[in-house]
Amino acid sequence: MPHLTLLHDAVLNGDATAAQASTQNALAAGREPVRLVHDYMMPAMAEVGRRFECGEYYVPELLLSARAMKAALAILRPLLATAGVPPAGRVIIGTVQGDLHDIGKNLVAAVLEGGGFEVTDLGTDVPPEAFLDGVRERRADIVALSALLTTTMPAMQATIAALERAGLRGQVKVLVGGAPLTKRFCDEIGADGYSDNAPGAARVARGLLAARGGAGRS
Amino acid sequence: MTTERSSSSSFNQAVLAAHRRTALPIAVYPGLALTGAKVSDIVTNAAAQVDTQAALRERYRTAFVLSAMDLSAEAEAFGCSIRLSETEVPTVTGRLVTDLEGANTLAIPEPGDKRTAVYLEAVRGLRRLSGNSFVLGGCIGPFSLAARLVGVSEAMELTVTAPDLMHAVIAKSAAFLTAYVRAFRAAGAAGVIMAEPAAGLLSPRALAAFSSAYVKELGESVADGHFALILHNCAAKLPHLAAILASGLRSFHFGAPMDIAAALATVPSDVVVCGNLDPAAVFCQSTPEQVRLATAELLGRTRPFLNFVISSGCDLPPGTTLETLDAFHHTVANEAPPLTWMEGA
Numbered sequence: 001m002p003h004l005t006l007l008h009d010a011v012l013n014g015d016a017t018a019a020q021a022s023t024q025n026a027l028a029a030g031r032e033p034v035r036l037v038h039d040y041m042m043p044a045m046a047e048v049g050r051r052f053e054c055g056e057y058y059v060p061e062l063l064l065s066a067r068a069m070k071a072a073l074a075i076l077r078p079l080l081a082t083a084g085v086p087p088a089g090r091v092i093i094g095t096v097q098g099d100l101h102d103i104g105k106n107l108v109a110a111v112l113e114g115g116g117f118e119v120t121d122l123g124t125d126v127p128p129e130a131f132l133d134g135v136r137e138r139r140a141d142i143v144a145l146s147a148l149l150t151t152t153m154p155a156m157q158a159t160i161a162a163l164e165r166a167g168l169r170g171q172v173k174v175l176v177g178g179a180p181l182t183k184r185f186c187d188e189i190g191a192d193g194y195s196d197n198a199p200g201a202a203r204v205a206r207g208l209l210a211a212r213g214g215a216g217r218s
Numbered sequence: 219m220t221t222e223r224s225s226s227s228s229f230n231q232a233v234l235a236a237h238r239r240t241a242l243p244i245a246v247y248p249g250l251a252l253t254g255a256k257v258s259d260i261v262t263n264a265a266a267q268v269d270t271q272a273a274l275r276e277r278y279r280t281a282f283v284l285s286a287m288d289l290s291a292e293a294e295a296f297g298c299s300i301r302l303s304e305t306e307v308p309t310v311t312g313r314l315v316t317d318l319e320g321a322n323t324l325a326i327p328e329p330g331d332k333r334t335a336v337y338l339e340a341v342r343g344l345r346r347l348s349g350n351s352f353v354l355g356g357c358i359g360p361f362s363l364a365a366r367l368v369g370v371s372e373a374m375e376l377t378v379t380a381p382d383l384m385h386a387v388i389a390k391s392a393a394f395l396t397a398y399v400r401a402f403r404a405a406g407a408a409g410v411i412m413a414e415p416a417a418g419l420l421s422p423r424a425l426a427a428f429s430s431a432y433v434k435e436l437g438e439s440v441a442d443g444h445f446a447l448i449l450h451n452c453a454a455k456l457p458h459l460a461a462i463l464a465s466g467l468r469s470f471h472f473g474a475p476m477d478i479a480a481a482l483a484t485v486p487s488d489v490v491v492c493g494n495l496d497p498a499a500v501f502c503q504s505t506p507e508q509v510r511l512a513t514a515e516l517l518g519r520t521r522p523f524l525n526f527v528i529s530s531g532c533d534l535p536p537g538t539t540l541e542t543l544d545a546f547h548h549t550v551a552n553e554a555p556p557l558t559w560m561e562g563a
Contacts, residue, residue, distance in 0.1 A: 014378070055457055059419040060374040067375070100301060100309040103419075106371045150502045150535040151306045180498030180535075 004031070004040050007072065011044035011114075014064025016071035023072040033079040036072075037116065045069055045114040049199030059107065062198065066110030073113065088116035089209045092134035093144040094126035096155035101148035104178055107198040108144060115202040117142075128155075128162035135168050142205055145191075147178040157189040173208040177201055229352060229409045229446035230468055232281065233490045233527055239517060239554035240527045241547060242492055243501075244356075244411070244450075244471075246286040247307070247536040248543050249274040256304040257536050261288050264339035271340075272347050277540075278547050282352045285340045287533035288333075289358045289413055292394065293366040295327040295334050305536055313369040321386035324367070326394050329401035338405045345406035352409070355402035359414025359449070360436065361429040363391040370416055377424050384428060392432040399440045399447065409446030411471060415532075418453025418475070425454075426461040433465040448492070452532040456480050463489075473531035474499070478516070482523040492527035495546070501530060501538050506545035513549040524557055 004026055010018035026036055048065040051057040057065075091112050095105045102124050113119045120138050122130055131143055143163065145156045156176055163169040173192040176185075186194035193208050195201040233240050247257060252273035259266040271283050290300045290308040300308045315321050330338060337355060344353045358366070364387040365373035376384045395412070402410050417429035437447045449465055451458070452473025459481055462470065468489050472478060474496035482491050495501065500512045513528070520526040528550055534543070 055455070058421040058424070060378050060424065061421070063371065063375050064378055098303075098306070100311060103370045103374070149306055150498050151537055180502065182499050182503060185503060 004036070007036065008040040008044045011041050011065055011068045011072065012047055014061055014068050016064075016068040019068040019072040020075060023075050027075070027079075033076045033083065034085050037076060037080070041069055041072060041114075042116060045111070048114070049111065049202065052199055053197065059103075062107060063110060066107075066114045069114035070110070087118035089141040089205065090118045090120070090138050091142045091144055091205065092120050092122060092131060092138060092140040093146070094122035094131065094134075095124040095146045095148075096152055096159060097125055097127045098155055099147050099149050099152035100124045101146075104148065104198075105144075105146035108146065108177060108201045111198040111202045112144070112205060115206070117202075117205065128159040131159050132162055132166050132168060135163070135172055140172055141209055142173050142175055144175040144177070144201070144205075146176075147181065150180045153178075153180060153185065156191070160190055173205075173212070175201060175205055175208070228444050229354075229448065230488065230490050230525075232352065234488065234524060236281075237557055239550055239557060240281060241529070241550040242280075242282050242527050243530045243534060243543065243546060244284060244287055244497075244532065245274060245530065245534040245538070245543060246271055246284060248534055248538040248540055250536060251540050252277065257306055258302050258304045260286050261291070261302070261308055262333060262336060264336050264343055267336065267340040268343035268347065271344055275347075275351065278543075280351065280547075282354055283344050284354045284411065285337050285344065285356050285407075287356045287411070287413065288337070289362065289415075290366070291333040291337060292358050292363050292391075292398065295331040295394070296324070296363075296367055297327075298366060307533075307536070310366045313372065314367045315383075315387055316368070318380070318383045318386060321383050321390070324387065324390050326390050329394075329398040334398060338401055341402055341405040341407045353407050354446075354448070355399075355405070355407040355410040357395060357398055357402070357410055357412055359412045359417065359429060359451075360388050360392040360395055360432040361420075361425075362414050362416040363395065364388040365416040367391070373416065374419060377420060377428055381428075388428060388432055392436055396436050396439050399436065403440065403442070403445050408444070409448055409469070411448045411450050413450040413452070413533075415450075415452045415473075418451045418455070418458060418473075422458050422461040425458055426464050430461055430465040433467065437465060437467050448490075450532075459484055471529060476531075478526075479519050479523075482520060482526055485525070487523075487525055490525050490527060491523075492529040494529065494531040497530045497532045497534050497538070501534050501542045501546070504542065506541050509542045509545040510549045510553075513546050514553050517550065517554045521555070528554075 007022035109121050175193040176191040193204040249270035253270045255266045293310045299311045341355045417425045448469040450471035455475045456477045472493040478494045
């Protein structure tokens, strides 16, 4: 199956054009969409994460691999939905209110999407109310909050408080990250998970959902 | 607090000749607690910036005084939009360059355009009040400036997918920065801390090509035997070190991700390395006692190296308390052993 090796390698090498072409070829050859994702694309992204964490890949390579994964998923997602294959989980992600920085949030969104999550990116400077709307509309399992500034870190706590006031806190796991954050801060504000890098965030997200029995089970 | 010293002809010479460990936290915004100014005052008004730094200098008797770190002023001079805030340093919004044609037609501003005038004037003001302290200006690095012009996330991908576009924008960024650094020198700065944080997100090979090559050229064009160009990279890790040293500079400032003792063991003994207490985890989120412990630990780890300057790993953000800064300076002053004694140890 050379086109499937090509699909794996296209994601690993961050080649979106090749990823789309090999996905189309594999579908034309009768391969099941879910097998393409699970047997070729997700292992490729896992390898990308491994290379990132051990210093073989850096941010550009991570972003390009995630883009290739996303390009292939754009073809496969409608087919997966038709076949009733659920995503690994539904994530609402954004940089918190007052903060316009997006690279960390973009990295985490890309890696989560590459890991099979359905990701809704609310962008930057996101007020708590927008996260609440996102959770309701997308039936989210995870709210992922990013901040680069020490002065906007309190907005994370404000967002968690808003989720509690709205009665949504029990439905979602809250994942936090950003350059000035620490695990200690994560614990202090009552978040459920923290990571200092994007592949780690995807791992924490999977762990949080596994611990509660999977996506969509609040 | 840190001992004041007489002026020397260069930053490196002053550090290497010091009898006590030099402390150089990148700190202007914590001084707002002393003057009552807002962040928006500091980044738009040279007098407010000078007053704030003067208040910090009075409190800590530091050997160096810095202009504020604001990595949006240069991008704004190119034409980027920014968002100003009373409580936070300005942030660049939107993208100015999206394709090669835009890069090729991008106009290079002059030093003093828009808010770069504030920073040049602040250096003149600091020079007038600083007595025998060194005055250091601050600016962004060529890759990080280009990344603001094209979008930071986009810049990461463009280094791979459209390197010609990135090189075109970096070349224009470097041309402006060369003139800007010369303007700092003409304003009386003894050196400039050039912040290149986005380059630390690249692979070492890409960092060498998209940052160090331009920094090297810039450094050579502003060198006069006295003026110090100090390259700051708060995202770089030890694997980046060789690529950063390829810039040919003699003074570096690293963030918390750098293994500072290993870096010091790698560089020549006359190359100054500054760093690297985590500005958020240590200065913002720790008690004074925890700051003392972290500072003492770093002093201990770097004890054999005369060419080390203890510092924050990056700019101390607004909201950093004076109590933590007090703890840092007090620990350096009272717990760092004399360097002359250390030399023979």
